[in-house]
Each structure stands twice: as structure tokens, then as C-alpha cells.
Amino acid sequence: MLSEQSSRASRTEKGQTLIELIIVITVGIIIVSALTFATISTLRNANFAKNQAQATKLAQEALERVRTGRDRDVSPIGGSFTITGNAVTSWSDPDMWRSIAGTCSLNAYFTVDPTGLLSYVACSTPIPSTIITANGFTTAIMLSDSAATSGSEKTATAIVSWSDFSGTHNSRLTTVLRKL
Numbered sequence: 001m002l003s004e005q006s007s008r009a010s011r012t013e014k015g016q017t018l019i020e021l022i023i024v025i026t027v028g029i030i031i032v033s034a035l036t037f038a039t040i041s042t043l044r045n046a047n048f049a050k051n052q053a054q055a056t057k058l059a060q061e062a063l064e065r066v067r068t069g070r071d072r073d074v075s076p077i078g079g080s081f082t083i084t085g086n087a088v089t090s091w092s093d094p095d096m097w098r099s100i101a102g103t104c105s106l107n108a109y110f111t112v113d114p115t116g117l118l119s120y121v122a123c124s125t126p127i128p129s130t131i132i133t134a135n136g137f138t139t140a141i142m143l144s145d146s147a148a149t150s151g152s153e154k155t156a157t158a159i160v161s162w163s164d165f166s167g168t169h170n171s172r173l174t175t176v177l178r179k180l
Contacts, residue, residue, distance in 0.1 A: 055160040055170070058160045059160045065116045066116060066118065070116070070177055073092050074116045091180070108120065108143045108144070110140070112139075137160050137161070141156060156174070159171075
């Protein structure tokens with residue numbers, strides 16, 4: 001009888017040990033999963049912050065190039081851009097300061113080279129897909145009429161876009177260019 005009770009106790013203890021082992025493994029899996037998800041989330045956020053900082057830097061550089069082109073009176077339009085039917089030949093061209101809305105619905109998109117030369121891409125919304133991409137970032141300059149005054153100011157917006165695991169993002173910086 002003692003042997004029979006001892007055998008039952010041994011089986012009960014073995015059953016309890018198995019349940020305890022399953023609970024410990026489950027808790028361990030939950031902890032490892034939580035740490036893994038936290039690490040992945042941290043890496044994604046760090047990558048997004050890095051891309052956002054790079055995009056902002058590229059947008060600042062693009063606006064500086066546009067200002068340099070305006071200050072040096074670089075022929076701003078590569079290609080065929082007209083405002084109200086007149087070809088724009090330089091920043092000092094009076095046609096440059098006429099209403100873009102007469103030519104485009106609202107905005108004209110350009111690329112900009114290191115010398116400040118704007119190359120016309122399109123009048124459209126959203127940003128045209130023909131804008132050149134470098135290092136995973138797409139940079140476009142959007143010129144529009146400034147709301148403040150007509151005929152002496154343009155609003156230049158640098159739009160730098162990139163795509164990652166969660167979709168497409170962009171950084172926008174805007175400046176007002178005045179007629180010199």
C-alpha cells in the first residue's frame with residue numbers, strides 16, 4: 001500500500017513538473033518575443049529618424065542651390081517652361097515673376113543641379129514620377145506664386161521623398177524668393 005501511494009505521488013509530481021516546465025517555457029518565449037519586437041521597433045525608428053534627417057539636409061541644400069541660382073541670375077529653366085505663354089530665360093526675366101497659375105494649375109516642378117540651374121519637369125499634382133532619384137531619395141523643387149504679393153515673389157518648396165517598410169515619406173522645406 002505504501003508502495004502504491006508512493007507510485008501515485010511520483011506520477012503526480014511528474015505531472016506537476018511537466019506543467020511547471022511548460023509554464024516556464026511559455027514565459028520565456030513571451031519575454032524573448034517582447035524583447036525582439038522592442039528591438040525591431042527601435043531599429044525601425046532609428047532608421048526613420050536617420051532618413052528624416054538626411055531628407056531635411058537634402059531639402060536645405062536644394063533650396064540653397066535655388067537661391068544661389070537666383071542670386072547669380074543663372075538661366076533658371078532648362079527645357080521648355082513658359083509662364084502665360086512666354087518662355088522664361090533667366091531669374092531677371094520679367095516673365096519669371098508673372099503668375100505660374102496661368103500656366104500650371106498651381107505648381108511647377110523642377111530638379112536643381114549644384115549650380116542652381118532648374119530643369120523643368122512638369123506642372124502637376126502629385127509630384128511627377130519622372131523626378132530623378134539618388135541614393136533612395138527623390139528631390140524636387142516646386143515653384144508657386146507667393147500668396148503675399150503678386151509679381152515680386154515666388155514660393156520655392158524643396159520636397160525630398162523616400163520609401164521604406166511603412167510606405168512613402170517626405171520632408172518639405174519652403175522659402176520665399178524675391179525678385180532682385
